Amino acid sequence: MISAAPVAAPSMGADILFWVCAVFAVLGAIGMITFRKAVHSALSVAFTMVNLAVLYVAMSAPFLGMVQVIVYTGAVMMLFVFVMMIVGVDASDSLVETIRGQRWAALVLAVAFCALLIGAIVNGQQGAESVGLDAANSVDGGNVQGIAHLIFTRYIVAFEVTSALLITAALGAMMLTHRERHSPKVGQEIRSRLRFSSGVHPGNLPAAGSYSRHNAVDTPALLPDGTPVAESVPGSLMARGSERAVNITNEQETRIISEGDSVISDDQGFEQLRGGENE
């Protein structure tokens, strides 16, 4: 059924290499379809492409093998993963079928298509002789030189058109992803102006307990002239009225606590601190 014309030098090693790489490539392709997360799919596609590169090198096409690794697994899959990171890594497929029975129909159709292709290939390849690339590769002194010879002679027009295509693709990608700015860009200077012109204190306030007798969080900080800073006590403590007065002495505080009263007294500094909101 399968014609016996060998592609490369017929050896056991080439057979083993083919079967290992072919099985891995097909497994990678199945993984691409079945993995629910897009990043896993991308990884298995990259795996398949590396295996195809090995097969190219085994088929005495080292240039294409290298290009496959560099362009496909290096650049193209990198770009895929890059876009995936922007679009959202966790965006996995929905399990809902939009068209009823579409998955099974697709599976049946693809299997039938594959069977058709394989039948046609096997039928068409019967008795076909394989020439091998050794002669073609040695004409110009190597595989790379041979491909270069073809590209710059017979396929020179296609090559030139390809360059136009690449430039158009780069321009198109820039045009498509470019976003027009609707408002002027807020730079460092404008942000600085906004910060200082609003009149709000621009720096950090002293933390609670700074320059005070206590370093507890309910003790307001003292300014250099001795007045307490109300903003240095957390807002919830202020609302509950449980901030510590700073102007009472240690003995007074000890007495208040021992008498069972709250630490808060109607001290003058404390009234100043509360801003007279209880009155």
Added chain:
Amino acid sequence: MTTTHYVVLSAVLFSLGVIGVLIRRNAIVVFMCVEMMLNASNLAFVAFSVQHGNLDGQTIAFFVMVVAAAEVVVGLAIIMMIYRTRRSASVDEPSLLKY
């Protein structure tokens, strides 16, 4: 190994790409399946180039790779645009033309 083995492998990979394009919903994954189909065709080109003993097939495979790279750039840019306007990369979402 014979050419037939390689071309049958190429046909299998192409069919797996077809299945992926038909059943996956994520636009990026669909795009990766298209890339898989291009790779399968490249494999067939190289296998036939070996069978016929000239380098034209490899040159064509090279051009296919270049066109695939250009196609990926523009396609991913389009996916990015659709994602920006619709906040989704699903191929079921852009159905505005129906109404």
